[in-house]
Amino acid sequence: MRVADGWGRFMDAWIPSKCTLCQTSTKNRHGLCARCELQLPYVDPSTVCLTCAAGLPVLDPLVSAALSPLLFDLRKCPICDYEQPPLEVMRSVFHYKTPIDFWVPQVKFHRNLALARLMGELCADRLLELGPALDRWPDALIPVPLHTSRLKERGFDQPLELAKPMATRLPVALRTDILVRSRFTVKQSETDLEHRQSNLMGAFSTNLTPKSRNLPRHVAILDDVMTTGATLHEAALCLLDAGVERVEAWVVARAEAS
Numbered sequence: 204m205r206v207a208d209g210w211g212r213f214m215d216a217w218i219p220s221k222c223t224l225c226q227t228s229t230k231n232r233h234g235l236c237a238r239c240e241l242q243l244p245y246v247d248p249s250t251v252c253l254t255c256a257a258g259l260p261v262l263d264p265l266v267s268a269a270l271s272p273l274l275f276d277l278r279k280c281p282i283c284d285y286e287q288p289p290l291e292v293m294r295s296v297f298h299y300k301t302p303i304d305f306w307v308p309q310v311k312f313h314r315n316l317a318l319a320r321l322m323g324e325l326c327a328d329r330l331l332e333l334g335p336a337l338d339r340w341p342d343a344l345i346p347v348p349l350h351t352s353r354l355k356e357r358g359f360d361q362p363l364e365l366a367k368p369m370a371t372r373l374p375v376a377l378r379t380d381i382l383v384r385s386r387f388t389v390k391q392s393e394t395d396l397e398h399r400q401s402n403l404m405g406a407f408s409t410n411l412t413p414k415s416r417n418l419p420r421h422v423a424i425l426d427d428v429m430t431t432g433a434t435l436h437e438a439a440l441c442l443l444d445a446g447v448e449r450v451e452a453w454v455v456a457r458a459e460a461s
């Protein structure tokens with residue numbers, strides 16, 4: 204895949220490149236042929252919970268009609284309907300299936316930034332197609348920050364690499380000056396499920412310099428993959444404490460917790 208900046212973008216318009224997945228020639232702007240793009244495992248938002256992106260129970264239409272919309276929010280799973288999580292919306296663009304379950308580790312562990320860009324572009328296009336989940340787009344897009352020592356170890360920030368192409372396509376401002384990873388935490392994947400929330404307590408803070416005091420009212424926090432949601436919930440609580448009114452989360456995919 205060619206980097207589609209400047210001359211690269213110009214050349215892409217004229218010379219077909221190879222599809223990232225099947226290697227056939229394509230002039231498709233993502234570097235994916237139309238056939239492969241159609242087969243991507245997009246989530247149908249009507250089948251998942253609005254606030255945690257878990258699959259909704261499939262209800263018989265008669266049962267749905269009988270559950271009064273005044274008593275139950277059928278867009279949410281029973282757990283979220285019982286207790287509203289700190290996120291008003293959780294948007295997972297893809298299922299964590301082929302090729303997403305290959306692409307995400309390629310970015311994280313092999314620094315494949317072209318794939319980060321591709322996923323960011325595909326996510327942005329899908330969100331544009333679906334429109335805002337609430338009544339309007341968030342004012343700001345905040346990639347979940349890495350701790351400085353993790354950033355040093357990895358050499359790049361994968362949520363930020365995803366956020367950059369999204370912010371150029373969507374009507375949201377990229378803000379990296381608000382949320383800070385203030386405490387180093389053990390990797391969530393190395394923590395058992397029970398301790399994932401406590402591992403993250405106090406992990407984030409807001410960077411309230413005079414410049415960033417002008418907090419947006421409605422933000423979307425962005426991460427590559429959500430498993431238990433503990434990281435996104437902790438970041439959302441921190442932003443809500445700082446005075447943000449609405450927080451939603453966008454992820455490339457929701458993976459099953461292991």
Ligand SMILES: [Zn+2]
Pocket residue numbers: 222223224225226227235236237238239240
């Ligand atoms: Zn293809």
Ligand SMILES: [Zn+2]
Pocket residue numbers: 252253254255256257279280281282283284
């Ligand atoms: Zn839910």
